[in-house]
Amino acid sequence: xxxxxxxxxxxxxxxxxxxxxxxxxxxxxxxxxxxxxxxxxxxxxxxxxxxxxxxxxxxxxxxxxxxxxxxxxxxxxxxxxxxxxxxxxxxxxxxxxxxxxxxxxxxxxxxxxxxxxxxxxxxxxxxxxxxxxxxxxxxxxxxxxxxxxxxxxxxxxxxxxxxxxxxxxxxxxxxxxxxxxxxxxxxxxxxxxx
Numbered sequence: 001x002x003x004x005x006x007x008x009x010x011x012x013x014x015x016x017x018x019x020x021x022x023x024x025x026x027x028x029x030x031x032x033x034x035x036x037x038x039x040x041x042x043x044x045x046x047x048x049x050x051x052x053x054x055x056x057x058x059x060x061x062x063x064x065x066x067x068x069x070x071x072x073x074x075x076x077x078x079x080x081x082x083x084x085x086x087x088x089x090x091x092x093x094x095x096x097x098x099x100x101x102x103x104x105x106x107x108x109x110x111x112x113x114x115x116x117x118x119x120x121x122x123x124x125x126x127x128x129x130x131x132x133x134x135x136x137x138x139x140x141x142x143x144x145x146x147x148x149x150x151x152x153x154x155x156x157x158x159x160x161x162x163x164x165x166x167x168x169x170x171x172x173x174x175x176x177x178x179x180x181x182x183x184x185x186x187x188x189x190x191x192x193x194x
Contacts, residue, residue, distance in 0.1 A: 027115050028180035030073040030085060039101075040077060046101045055138050074181060076102075076111060084108035088181070095120055097130045113149045113165060115177050120167035123183050130159045131153060136165040 030039050040143025084102035089095070097116060120128040130151070132139045135158070143161055145188040147153065151163040173179075 006066065023174055023176060023178035024078060025111060025177040026077045026080075026180060027119075027177055028072060028077070029182075030075045033073060035082065036073075038082045039073065042082055042085060042103060043101045046104070049104060055134070056188060072181070076108060076115070076177075078106070086112065089124070095123055095125045095128045097128060100130070109145060110149055111177060113146075113151070114173060115179065117150070117165055117168040118170040118173050119179060119181065119183075120165070121169040123167075125167055127164045127166050129162055129164050132163065133159065135159065183190075 030036055070090055072088045072090070074086050074088045076081050082103075083106040084100065086100035087098045089098065095110070100108075102112070102113060116128045116130075120126075130146070132142050132146070138154075139161060143153070143163070146163055151165045154162040154164040156162070
């Protein structure tokens with residue numbers, strides 16, 4: 001069943017519910033010790049995969065935030081199995097994603113992009129930002145992939161690029177991704193270009 005079919009009644013008429021009972025993906029804070037261990041293992045696997053290909057990756061030790069103010073470790077789960085994780089930064093002038101790691105082959109970047117655009121809209125901000133770190137030659141492929149997904153280049157330097165994604169409310173996204181991340185309070189605008 002497709003996402004659109006899930007939102008139609010038995011006669012095929014328009015949306016019948018904003019929140020279907022089941023979604024294949026769920027985005028939620030990483031809260032338990034088991035989820036934290038699963039996220040650490042995913043980060044370690046992804047970091048090793050990148051290193052074997054001479055691609056830039058942050059050291060595993062930087063992983064996801066632990067007790068950082070205004071930063072929440074977020075996981076994306078498929079049928080309750082972690083397929084990706086990221087750090088979500090939120091405060092009165094910031095909504096950004098950093099340290100994103102996806103399971104190889106999980107299409108995490110596309111799913112996280114859909115979720116981030118909708119989440120930013122629900123938080124009342126115009127856009128969300130992310131950073132790609134590393135020398136241009138190493139980060140070019142990821143930058144290209146993200147721009148193909150709708151991100152635009154906001155600024156860049158020798159060692160990093162900031163990308164921005166316009167907020168877009170997607171009310172039917174819950175047929176695909178259920179969000180259990182609390183909305184950021186008092187988040188109104190993004191930071192200026194670094």
